[in-house]
Amino acid sequence: MKCRGFISVLGSIASGFWPRRRTIIAAMAALVLLPIEASDAGWLSDLFKGSSKQAKSTKPTKAKLPRYVASRKPATLAKPAASPRHRTVKLAALGPVALPAAALKPAVPLCDPAKFRIVLDVGHTAESEGATSARNVSEFVFNLRLARRIEEKLKAEGFAQTRLLLTEGKARRSLVRRVAAANDLSADLFLSIHHDSVPHKFLEDWEFEGKKSRFSDRFSGYSVFVSRSNPDFKTSLAFAELIGKEMKAQGLDYARQYSQAIMGRHQRPLLNKETGVYRYDELIVLRKTRMAAVLLEAGSIINRDEELRMSSPEHRDIISSGVAAAVKEYCEPRWAMLGPL
Numbered sequence: 001m002k003c004r005g006f007i008s009v010l011g012s013i014a015s016g017f018w019p020r021r022r023t024i025i026a027a028m029a030a031l032v033l034l035p036i037e038a039s040d041a042g043w044l045s046d047l048f049k050g051s052s053k054q055a056k057s058t059k060p061t062k063a064k065l066p067r068y069v070a071s072r073k074p075a076t077l078a079k080p081a082a083s084p085r086h087r088t089v090k091l092a093a094l095g096p097v098a099l100p101a102a103a104l105k106p107a108v109p110l111c112d113p114a115k116f117r118i119v120l121d122v123g124h125t126a127e128s129e130g131a132t133s134a135r136n137v138s139e140f141v142f143n144l145r146l147a148r149r150i151e152e153k154l155k156a157e158g159f160a161q162t163r164l165l166l167t168e169g170k171a172r173r174s175l176v177r178r179v180a181a182a183n184d185l186s187a188d189l190f191l192s193i194h195h196d197s198v199p200h201k202f203l204e205d206w207e208f209e210g211k212k213s214r215f216s217d218r219f220s221g222y223s224v225f226v227s228r229s230n231p232d233f234k235t236s237l238a239f240a241e242l243i244g245k246e247m248k249a250q251g252l253d254y255a256r257q258y259s260q261a262i263m264g265r266h267q268r269p270l271l272n273k274e275t276g277v278y279r280y281d282e283l284i285v286l287r288k289t290r291m292a293a294v295l296l297e298a299g300s301i302i303n304r305d306e307e308l309r310m311s312s313p314e315h316r317d318i319i320s321s322g323v324a325a326a327v328k329e330y331c332e333p334r335w336a337m338l339g340p341l
C-alpha cells in the first residue's frame, strides 16, 4: 500500500484548528533535548525516550474506574450541553421501552461531543513503519486503516472535532512532531493507535508467498498503555480503563505477556488485570502530551492468526465501536449506567 502519497504535513493535517507556531517551536526545542535510545527493532521501543532501564515498578495499583468524573481537569470540561442526537440514538437502541429521558440522564455530560477535540495519532510513519507483520505488511498500514475507521465512527457519533494525526519522517523526529501537533491543537484527548509485535528473541522463521518471513504465534491480544508522567495521569488512566472495558465487552482478550518476566526490559506494570491496562511511563507520546493520553495496541500482527483478524474490516469495526463507546462514556458517563453499547 502506497501511503506516501496522502501523507500531509502537520499544518494541513491540523486544518480546522489553529496552529500556534511559537508553541510548536518551543515544544520541539524542548523535546529535541531529550536523549533517545537507539532501538534494535521498529517496535514499541522506538516510541520511548531515554533510559532503557525500566521505570521503577511500583506495585500495580487497582484502578478505580469512576474516578475520572471527579478528577477531570476543568480545562477539559466543556459547557454542559444536552445531546438530543445521542439520546435519540440510545433510546432507539433500547427498543420500544419508553423511558423518560430524565431517568437516563442523572449526570451532566462532561463534554460537548461537537466541541470535544480528539486527536487520533496514527502510529509510525511511511518512512519509519514500525513493526512488520508475519506476512510482511508494515504496522503503519494497519494503524492507518484502523485509525481512519475509528475517526469515521467517532464523527458519526457526533465527535466532529476528531482529527487524524499523520506525521512524516524518521521515528524520533516524528515523535517530536506528533507531540507538538497535539499540544498545539489543544486537544482534549490523545489516542495513539498501534499494532503489536514481540521482542526479537521470540521470532520464528517461516515462508510466506515464497519469501522468508518471521512470526510468533505465542502471544495475542490488545493492550492499553498509560504514562504516570502524563500531566493528567488520572484522566488518562480513566480513559484507558474505558477502552479496556469496551474491548473486553467486544469479546477481546488483552495481551498478558507484558506483565511477565520473560519480556525482560519490555515488562510493564499491569494496572488492571481485568481490562489490560499497563503503565509505560517513558513513552514520549504519552508523557509529553499536555492532555490525557492513551496508547492502544489493537492486536498482534506478528501472530499469524491474529494478523488475519486485524486485516478484516469486520474486526476493525469491532475495535472501532469499542473505542467510540469508550469515548462516549468518557464524555457522558451516564451511558456507563447502561452497560456497553
Ligand SMILES: [Zn+2]
Pocket (backbone or CB within 6 Å): 043, 044, 123, 124, 130, 131, 139, 194, 195
Ligand atoms: Zn507501533
